[in-house]
Structures are given as structure tokens and as C-alpha cells.
Amino acid sequence: MKTAYIVAGYRSAVGKSGKGVFKFTRPDDLAAGIIKYLVASIPQLDKEKIDDVICGNATPEAEQGLNIGRMISLIGLDTTKVPGMTVNRYCSSGLETIAIANAKIQSGMADCIIAGGVECMSPIPFGGWRIIPNLDVAKNHPDWYWSMGLTAEAVANKWSISRKDQDKFAFYSHQKALNAIEKGYFKSGIVPIKVKEIYLDENEKRQERDFIVDKDEGPRKGGSVEELAKLKTVFAQDGTVTAANASQTSDGAAFILLMSEKMIKALDIKPIAKLLSYSIAGVEPKYMGIGPVEAVPIALEKAKLKLNDIEQIELNEAFASQSLAVIRELKLNPDIVNVNGGAIALGHPLGCTGAKLTIQLINEMKRRKQKYGMVTMCVGAGQGAAGVFEIL
Amino acid sequence: MEEAGYKAANWVYEMIKSGNHSFYTVEKGGVNYYNTTNKSQEKIAGMENFIILDHIRKNNKIWSNSGCNLTDIGDGILNLEWRTKMNTIGGEVLEGIQKSIDITEKNFKGLVIANQGENFSIGANIAMIFMMAIEQEYDEIDFAVRSFQNTTARIRYSSVPVVVATHGMTLGGGCEIALYADHVQASAETYIGLVEMGVGVIPAGGGTKAMAERASNSFFKGDIQLPTLKERYLNIGMAKVATSAQEALELDLLIKNRDKVTIGMNNLITDAKEATLNLANKGYTQPVPKKIKVLGKEGLGMFMVGAHSMHVAGYITKHEKLMSEKLANVICGGDLSTPTLVSEQYLLDLEREAFLSLCGERKTIERIEHMLKKGKPLRN
Numbered sequence: 001m002k003t004a005y006i007v008a009g010y011r012s013a014v015g016k017s018g019k020g021v022f023k024f025t026r027p028d029d030l031a032a033g034i035i036k037y038l039v040a041s042i043p044q045l046d047k048e049k050i051d052d053v054i055c056g057n058a059t060p061e062a063e064q065g066l067n068i069g070r071m072i073s074l075i076g077l078d079t080t081k082v083p084g085m086t087v088n089r090y091c092s093s094g095l096e097t098i099a100i101a102n103a104k105i106q107s108g109m110a111d112c113i114i115a116g117g118v119e120c121m122s123p124i125p126f127g128g129w130r131i132i133p134n135l136d137v138a139k140n141h142p143d144w145y146w147s148m149g150l151t152a153e154a155v156a157n158k159w160s161i162s163r164k165d166q167d168k169f170a171f172y173s174h175q176k177a178l179n180a181i182e183k184g185y186f187k188s189g190i191v192p193i194k195v196k197e198i199y200l201d202e203n204e205k206r207q208e209r210d211f212i213v214d215k216d217e218g219p220r221k222g223g224s225v226e227e228l229a230k231l232k233t234v235f236a237q238d239g240t241v242t243a244a245n246a247s248q249t250s251d252g253a254a255f256i257l258l259m260s261e262k263m264i265k266a267l268d269i270k271p272i273a274k275l276l277s278y279s280i281a282g283v284e285p286k287y288m289g290i291g292p293v294e295a296v297p298i299a300l301e302k303a304k305l306k307l308n309d310i311e312q313i314e315l316n317e318a319f320a321s322q323s324l325a326v327i328r329e330l331k332l333n334p335d336i337v338n339v340n341g342g343a344i345a346l347g348h349p350l351g352c353t354g355a356k357l358t359i360q361l362i363n364e365m366k367r368r369k370q371k372y373g374m375v376t377m378c379v380g381a382g383q384g385a386a387g388v389f390e391i392l
Numbered sequence: 393m394e395e396a397g398y399k400a401a402n403w404v405y406e407m408i409k410s411g412n413h414s415f416y417t418v419e420k421g422g423v424n425y426y427n428t429t430n431k432s433q434e435k436i437a438g439m440e441n442f443i444i445l446d447h448i449r450k451n452n453k454i455w456s457n458s459g460c461n462l463t464d465i466g467d468g469i470l471n472l473e474w475r476t477k478m479n480t481i482g483g484e485v486l487e488g489i490q491k492s493i494d495i496t497e498k499n500f501k502g503l504v505i506a507n508q509g510e511n512f513s514i515g516a517n518i519a520m521i522f523m524m525a526i527e528q529e530y531d532e533i534d535f536a537v538r539s540f541q542n543t544t545a546r547i548r549y550s551s552v553p554v555v556v557a558t559h560g561m562t563l564g565g566g567c568e569i570a571l572y573a574d575h576v577q578a579s580a581e582t583y584i585g586l587v588e589m590g591v592g593v594i595p596a597g598g599g600t601k602a603m604a605e606r607a608s609n610s611f612f613k614g615d616i617q618l619p620t621l622k623e624r625y626l627n628i629g630m631a632k633v634a635t636s637a638q639e640a641l642e643l644d645l646l647i648k649n650r651d652k653v654t655i656g657m658n659n660l661i662t663d664a665k666e667a668t669l670n671l672a673n674k675g676y677t678q679p680v681p682k683k684i685k686v687l688g689k690e691g692l693g694m695f696m697v698g699a700h701s702m703h704v705a706g707y708i709t710k711h712e713k714l715m716s717e718k719l720a721n722v723i724c725g726g727d728l729s730t731p732t733l734v735s736e737q738y739l740l741d742l743e744r745e746a747f748l749s750l751c752g753e754r755k756t757i758e759r760i761e762h763m764l765k766k767g768k769p770l771r772n
Contacts, residue, residue, distance in 0.1 A: 132693060132694065133697045150704060236706050
């Protein structure tokens with residue numbers, strides 16, 4: 001089996017969906033901006049040697065439809081020679097594409113692949129425009145179609161995760177994210193995106209304005225655990241999950257460049273990391289949030305590592321309830337989980353998240369001079385995913 | 393006044409002496425007042441156009457039964473009012489509507505259904521349904537529901553225009569009557585909605601079918617359709633009541649660009665009469681039945697999952713889940729494999745079947761009983 005390497009990775013800042021900084025930026029344009037920057041960061045790479053662009057996306061319809069992976073390749077690389085495809089495994093799509101690219105290179109099917117994901121939740125509602133559940137499933141297993149919020153409530157109930165603990169977890173997610181932004185820890189991984197707005201002024205005169213987005217929009221200054229405790233629950237009458245202890249819906253894109261050993265030698269490139277293993281596991285859909293509990297041990301076993309070998313973990317904070325349940329069930333060291341905050345503060349652009357967390361993990365581990373790290377997340381309809389990385 | 397030791401003003405004595413025994417009089421349905429300058433009864437300025445049923449009911453009577461009065465309001469237009477307790481709709485009202493349309497078709501241009509009570513109607517007579525449900529007289533319930541459905545159908549399929557003028561509470565069966573009018577003239581203060589879920593049943597006088605129909609009429613080429621249907625499903629499922637005629641237009645309980653709003657009550661029947669005349673004079677013809685597009689399985693799965701999720705989340709009770717599922721089955725036209733054009737009767741049969749099955753549920757009976765005793769809905 002050949003060896004695949006990660007040679008570079010960049011992401012956009014993450015905007016709030018609906019009213020945030022990317023509200024009028026199309027996902028294909030946003031993603032194209034990232035891969036353009038990514039390819040330009042390796043000047044010795046002939047872009048026509050890229051074998052494929054694999055794009056993760058959890059809602060591949062409307063602006064994200066028509067095989068957005070191919071469109072991103074066409075727009076971002078300015079050549080027709082590089083194909084593109086779209087992969088959907090909900091919230092782990094961005095990690096899944098890295099695993100697919102890794103496997104293709106390992107098997108000799110490719111030498112250079114751009115993998116990652118994009119999700120703009122501003123223009124497309126959660127779940128898509130037209131949700132048509134299978135009637136037989138709806139009758140016999142309606143929980144397979146539960147909203148993510150309801151699964152978070154189910155996890156909170158089953159694993160006895162209190163409202164107080166969830167609010168505390170959420171509060172510290174923001175604090176850690178604010179600290180990371182202030183100290184510039186994300187800066188090297190974020191591509192400044194120029195956003196152009198065309199609008200009518202008060203006299204109905206067409207105006208244009210440009211602005212640069214290079215900072216995550218989600219983290220909130222101030223507040224307290226006590227203030228969060230006052231918020232109403234949003235998914236269940238007597239529940240514990242609020243808008244504040246759940247992840248934010250977001251707009252964002254993140255992509256990574258993977259190469260074969262042959263190619264990095266030919267181009268004299270120093271790789272930054274390797275994907276040692278990837279796993280995906282199924283759990284009961286109603287306890288979707290617990291997915292990493294099944295996926296993490298498999299990924300560790302495949303990587304021939306123990307949990308103690310892992311120095312840092314990016315555990316996607318879909319909800320505080322499921323994050324805490326996973327931390328407790330797997331007995332993870334909370335001090336190495338989401339050291340710079342998570343999706344509760346920084347946002348969760350579904351199909352992008354896996355790649356975004358990978359970039360954040362690699363950059364933070366490089367900064368801390370660590371070796372083994374992991375990205376893991378729960379995935380809709382009862383799945384969990386985990387990827388183990390080695391920093392080079 | 394004199395008995396109390398006071399003397400009235402001199403002009404009052406002059407007024408009485410000249411044969412005027414009241415400050416106000418009613419003449420040809422209009423109200424006059426005594427003008428102290430001209431010393432005569434004169435029409436009150438600004439009220440010339442008001443139609444006040446109390447003033448004309450007796451002299452202009454065309455027909456009546458124990459609950460209804462059919463009154464000639466001039467220019468070939470009749471007005472049907474019912475004056476039952478809180479203007480509820482029972483057998484005598486359904487008979488009154490059918491009879492009024494028969495009479496109008498023979499000799500008149502059009503019919504207005506309006507009253508000047510506190511509310512247009514708070515809905516069907518649920519006391520009657522309660523008694524029949526308790527006695528398990530399902531054939532009787534079936535007959536009553538069929539009568540209601542036949543009446544709303546008659547409102548739509550007549551050879552004369554039928555205009556409904558709503559005001560105040562226009563709920564349940566009252567709303568269903570309005571849903572089948574050729575035109576609704578709504579007082580701005582109209583509180584209209586299909587609130588049947590509050591008493592444990594679904595609208596079955598054509599109300600559920602009307603929402604399916606209005607969704608179907610709103611579909612356009614390339615439309616994803618489900619959100620359009622969902623809005624109308626939720627009108628019933630959440631027992632939404634529009635808090636104004638304007639809001640009713642937004643909820644599609646009134647039809648934009650067809651139905652009109654009258655500010656205040658004074659001109660309501662006048663405006664309704666005007667609208668009826670307009671329809672008649674433009675050469676009104678009986679509508680031709682149209683097929684309704686239902687979504688079948690495509691919509692049913694979503695509503696089933698939605699009801700289940702709402703129940704698990706603690707927002708609706710088990711019985712409300714059952715009602716929501718029954719409602720979904722009707723509004724989607726059952727579990728058809730593909731979106732299908734169906735007849736009105738197909739949906740009416742589904743409506744009636746769902747209504748009857750819910751009347752066999754203990755919790756529905758409890759809901760009706762609670763409403764009758766306490767005047768507010770029970771969440772059980």
C-alpha cells in the first residue's frame with residue numbers, strides 16, 4: 001500500500017447562517033476561493049495534475065446541487081481538466097472526503113486530490129427544501145427521521161447530562177474560541193475571503209461594497225453560565241437543549257490537498273500530516289449523538305494506537321449533551337478536547353466541518369508540537385466517524 | 393321625568409304635540425331622528441346605507457324556521473341569518489341554508505349569509521355531536537356530517553352567488569361555511585379559524601378538504617408543494633385562529649384578490665349585498681367541479697414524522713398525535729403512491745371517516761364535554 005500525505009489545508013472563516021457575513025456568498029464561490037488559495041500555496045504544483053476534487057456536502061441541492069464538487073473544480077481551478085464529485089455523509093462529509101482521497105492515493109488510483117467540504121446553510125434550510133420521508137419508515141421507525149435536536153434530548157436523558165453541565169460546556173466553548181481568536185491561533189488556517197455585496201441604497205441606486213471576511217463570526221463575548229440557564233429549550237417541552245448549548249448553523253468551506261509519496265518527492269514538498277485511520281460506525285438513530293463512542297475505538301485500533309497516545313481531539317460539538325456523553329463514555333481527557341472551542345461557539349457548517357476540524361487540529365498540534373490527534377463527530381441518522389492523524 | 397319632579401325641555405313637549413312620540417323612529421328599515429330645528433323626523437346622516445336586520449326582519453320576511461330568518465334586503469338580494477345560541481350551527485341552520493338557496497335560485501339574484509349578533513358563528517352544535525357520540529349513534533353522526541358537507545357543497549354549487557359576511561368569532565363550522573362562499577365580505581374584526589382539534593375532531597364539513605383544495609390551487613409548475621400544504625395542514629393542526637381579516641388572508645382562510653374587508657360592522661351587510669349584486673350582474677354561473685391535487689405518501693410521511701416528533705418532544709399529547717395523523721391522512725388524500733388528482737367527494741369521504749373514528753375515542757368525548765362545561769379546550 002502506498003502512503004498518502006496531507007500537504008496543505010485551508011478554510012474560510014465561519015459565518016452565521018441567515019444573517020451572517022456569507023449570507024449572499026454562494027457555496028461554490030466560497031469553496032472555489034479556498035481551493036484557489038490552496039493550490040496557489042504550492043506554486044510548484046501544476047494544477048492539471050490534480051486527479052480530483054472531492055467535496056463534502058450535507059444538503060446537495062439548490063445552490064449546493066448539480067454536483068457542486070465539479071463546479072468548484074471548474075470555478076476554482078480555472079481548467080476543465082480536473083474532475084469533481086460530491087460526497088454526503090452529513091456532518092462527517094468533510095472528513096469522509098479526506099478518507100476517500102487518502103484511500104485512492106494509497107491504492108494507486110490517484111496521486112493528488114483536493115478533499116474537503118462546503119456548506120452554506122444561509123440559502124438552504126436544514127434538511128433541504130423538500131423532505132419526503134418513506135411512509136413505511138415514518139410509521140414503523142419514526143425516530144429514524146428525528147430532528148437532530150430531539151436526538152440531543154434523547155442522549156441527554158439516557159446519559160443523564162444535566163442542563164447545567166450543558167450550559168457550562170457551551171460557555172467554555174465560547175471562552176476557548178475567543179481566546180484562540182485573540183491569540184491568532186486560527187489565522188494561518190483561514191483564507192481571507194473577499195465578499196462583494198450589490199445592493200440598492202435608500203434612493204434605490206445600485207451600489208457595490210466589498211469587505212474581507214477572515215474571522216469566525218460565532219463566538220460571543222460576555223455572558224455567563226447563569227445567563228445561559230435562563231434560555232428556553234427549543235426541541236422539547238421539558239428538555240434541556242437550548243439554542244445556546246447546541247451548535248450554530250453556519251456557512252463555511254475547508255479543503256485539504258493530499259498527495260502520494262511519489263508526487264511530494266517529485267515536487268520537493270514537505271508534508272504536514274498523515275491520516276492514519278478512519279472509521280465510521282452505526283448506532284441507534286435516536287441516539288445519533290453517541291456515534292463517536294462506537295467509531296473512536298475502531299479508528300484507534302486501525303491506527304494501532306491507544307487513547308492515551310492521542311494528544312488532542314477535535315470532537316464536533318453538535319450539541320453539548322452529546323459531546324459530554326461521548327467524553328464521559330469514552331473517558332476522554334476534557335483538557336485535550338476542543339482546546340480552541342468547538343461548533344457551539346465557532347459554528348457547524350455541516351459538510352465542511354470534518355475538513356475544518358482537521359485543519360484546526362493539524363495547525364494547533366503543529367503549534368504545540370504534538371504527534372497524534374483525532375477528529376471525531378456524530379453523524380445524522382445514527383452514525384459516528386473518527387479519523388486519527390499523525391503530525392509530521 | 394315629570395314623576396321625578398323634573399320638567400323636560402320645551403322642544404320635547406312641542407315634539408310630542410306635533411305627533412312625534414319618540415326621538416327616533418324606523419321607517420323603511422332606516423333610522424330617523426327628530427330634528428329640533430326643522431321640527432320633523434329626518435334620516436340620520438351617514439346611516440342611509442346601513443342595513444339593520446332588526447328593522448326589516450319582520451316586514452321583509454321571506455321565510456323562517458326555528459333558528460333562521462330569510463330577509464329581503466332589496467335589489468333582488470336575500471339575507472340569511474340564524475339566531476341560535478351563540479349562533480351555533482345545527483340541523484335547523486343547515487336546513488335554513490339549503491332552503492334559502494332554493495328560494496333565491498327561484499326568484500332572486502343572490503344570497504348573503506350574515507347576521508348582526510355578537511359573532512358570526514362559534515361553530516357546529518357540539519352538544520348534539522356529544523350526545524350522539526356518548527350513545528354511540530354513529531349512523532346519526534354520519535348523517536349529521538353528511539348534511540353539513542352537502543350544505544357547504546350547496547353553497548358552492550348553486551346557480552346564484554352566495555356571499556358570506558363574517559364578523560367576530562367565525563370558528564369551526566362557521567369558518568367552513570365561509571370557506572365555501574363565492575365571496576367573503578369580512579369585517580376587519582373577524583376571528584376565523586378551523587378549531588375542531590380543540591374538541592378532538594378534524595373539520596369534516598368540508599373544512600379539511602377546503603385546505604387541501606386551497607393548497608392544490610396554490611401549487612404552480614415546479615413548486616415543491618409540501619411547504620404549501622404544510623401551512624394549510626398547520627392551520628387545522630394547530631387550530632390557528634386569525635386575529636383579523638388581514639391575518640385570515642395570510643393564512644388562506646380568506647382568498648386574496650377575491651375576498652374583501654369591511655372596516656367595522658355598520659356597512660358589512662351593505663358591502664356584502666353590493667358584492668353579491670356585482671357577481672350576479674356580471675353573469676354569475678355555477679362553478680364547475682375541479683379535481684384536487686393531493687400528495688399521497690409524499691406528504692403523509694412528513695406529517696407522520698412531524699406528529700411523532702412533536703409528541704416525543706412533549707408538545708402534543710398522544711391523542712393529539714392521533715388526531716394529527718388522521719388529519720394528515722385526509723389532507724394528503726391517503727397513502728396514494730403518487731400525487732394524484734382526486735374528486736371533492738373522495739376527500740369528503742375521508743373527512744367523514746376520520747371524524748367518525750375520532751368520535752369513537754374516549755378522549756375526544758372528554759374534550760367535547762370539557763368544552764361544553766368549561767367553554768375552553770381540554771388538552772388530554
